Amino acid sequence: MLRTLKVLLTLIAGIALGLATTWATVIHPNGSGGVADGPWRTSLAAGSSEGGPYLRAYVAVHALLALSRAETIYYNASEDSEGHALDGHCSYRIEGRDPPARWWSITAYGADDFLIPNPVDRYSVSMNSVARHADGSFAVTLSKAQAEANWxxxxxxxxxxxxxxxxxxxxxxxxxxxPALPTIMKVACE
Structure with missing residues (x-):
């Protein structure tokens, strides 16, 4: 009876440790293995054969497909330029110039890693759709309340x-x- 209890406790501890490790490395990683450029972070191994099983699992859960770094570089931001978590109760302004690429886009995703449903079916801006200032720079508004261009x-x-x-x-x-990536500045909160 005591031996069965020990085996059962060992199994439970192993399962708990495995689930905790999976959560820490795949579902909610701490950002290790990547690089930062302001609030934007990227993995140097995403989309390559150098990506190990944890990175591949992370991409499968959060990003679905990743092309090689020569084809596409993906930068994620979960914080603004001052290090505060992005929160839909606030409005933000993304300011910058065209990043050094043939084509680019900026997309917002909800906590579930899917596009954020909205009545105007607008989820991103891109090199082709963003309205620019006379000097070539752009400003994008992120908010619940409707804004003018680049919202x-x-x-x-x-x-x-x-x-x-x-x-x-x-x-x-x-x-x-x-690369000179756009800044993300908090404008106001509810």
Missing amino acids: IPVAAGRFDLMIRLYNPEASVAADPTH
Whole structure:
């Protein structure tokens, strides 16, 4: 009876440890193995054969498919430029210039890693759709309340942003820590 209890407790402890490890490395990783450029973070191994099983599982859960770094570099932001978590109760302004790539897009995703449902079916801005200032820069508004041009609707609660750089310049693919990516500034909160 005592031996059966020990085996049962060992099994329960092993399952709990396995689930905790999976959660820590796949579902809610701490960002290790990646690089940062302001609030934007990317993995150097995403979409490559160097990505281990945990990175592949993370991509399968959160990003579905990842192309190689020569084709696309994916930067995620879960915080603004001052290090505060992105929250749909607040409005934000993304400001910048075209990143060094043939084409780019910025998309907002809800806490469930899916597009945020909204009545105007607007989920992103891209190189082709963003309205620019006379000097070539752009400003994008993230908010629940409708804004004018360059508005991406968000909902209450946590959300993340992803900027995709398709066919990035060779210098970006070689060192993804230094391209001039847009800033994310909090404007106001409810």
